[in-house]
Amino acid sequence: MGDEDRLVKQVSLKSEDFSKWYLEIIRKTELADYAPMKGMMVIRPYGYAVWENIQRLFDRRLKETGHQNAYFPLFIPESFLQKEMAHVEGFAPEVAWVTQGGQDKLEERLAVRPTSEAIIGSMYAKWIKSYRDLPVLINQWVNIVRWEKVTRPFLRTTEFLWQEGHTAHATLEEAQRETLDILALYREFMETELAVPVVVGRKTEWDKFAGALETFALEALMTDGKALQMGTSHNLGQNFSKVFNIRFEDKDQSLRFVWQTSWGISTRLIGAVVMVHGDDSGLRFPPAVAPLQAVIVPISIGNWKETVLPTARRAEEALQRAGVRVRLDAREEFTPGWKFSDWEMRGVPLRLEIGPRDVQEQKAVAVRRDIRRKVALTLDSLGEAVPALLADIQAGLREQARDFLLKNTHITDDYEEFKRLLDTRRGFLRSHWCGARDCETRVKEETMANIRVIPLDMEEIPPGSCLICRKKSDTLVYFARAY
């Protein structure tokens, strides 16, 4: 066990120092590294593979729901950003500006896109003329720059990758339906593919996207008890169509402004997967987004290269044919034990061990990363047995995360208990709230928790009194400390 121990000990324990563990495990497993510029990171191949899986799985859902991909410029003229006042005020503190091209000072500064409502709005004004042009359902997968003061890999970096959807509709109802359909699509995607359960709801009026009518968000609970915003979907109303003059001739020949939405998820989701599923031995990837779903470790004893290796190769080929992302780790410079803990740390969902006796018996020992259970599989069944095990692991991780979310969601309208719970147990606190900003501000100042969402499914909510002012309330909200 000597060398395995050493490997794991190079990283802090998640259960002891969550924040240190997070930063260390990301670099140790080669998901990402710090870039030379402050607040920026390099997504390494192992981390980028997770993003590619997220892209592929979510892009498929977008296409199935009628959305198309396009690409809009990285630079946005300052005058465009300034057209929507709330929008420019909201983003001004974190915009990076280009003021010079080559030797020439620009006549007008160009913003490096912090989000693309403005540039896309200007193009929609040219493209949309008639009700026949609607709806417009366009998405782009791009990078974004926001000059953040406090950064953390994947969770908040100056530059990050995301998808941003921008749609235009004939009516408010259609725009609202799109906003909520996307919210539901995000939720299904996060719970199915990332195995991360979320609470969904509306943001408060003062916490909504700069320029939106309404913002909806998805919030997940990290294992340190802090919430993480996983994605947002905005109903932009006519705020942008009015300033960019995006009008269409309706069936009755009247000219109307379109109704718009925008929505996004980003590389932050990789950070969520790390935080939600990781444990003291390292990462635990849900198979759906894992860079590698299975690793085959031949037990290197005796003349293993003649006996074990050919069998391991055949197992690798069988799994590849079954569509499993698999690697055969035939490196000679490491012992099997070292490889076990290395792949465990990297979060590969399934490890297959094949030794000389397994070759004789025509089987492999499969070890699940999620619950560490071992199961013997016959070699000729790998093509069916491994995908079935991966599906079990995916479901198991989702179940664990759901249990954690339920166990760490507390309900109280008693502010003293609220504070005690927040200090001792953390997590989500569901409390009645009167709707006043002052009441939220007091909670924020005194506990560092704020309202994450006002949940959408309100039908079963018993009336109560506001956590702070004791006024009657029929609104339950989710409070938490957040990233």
Ligand SMILES: [Zn+2]
């Ligand atoms: Zn109140």
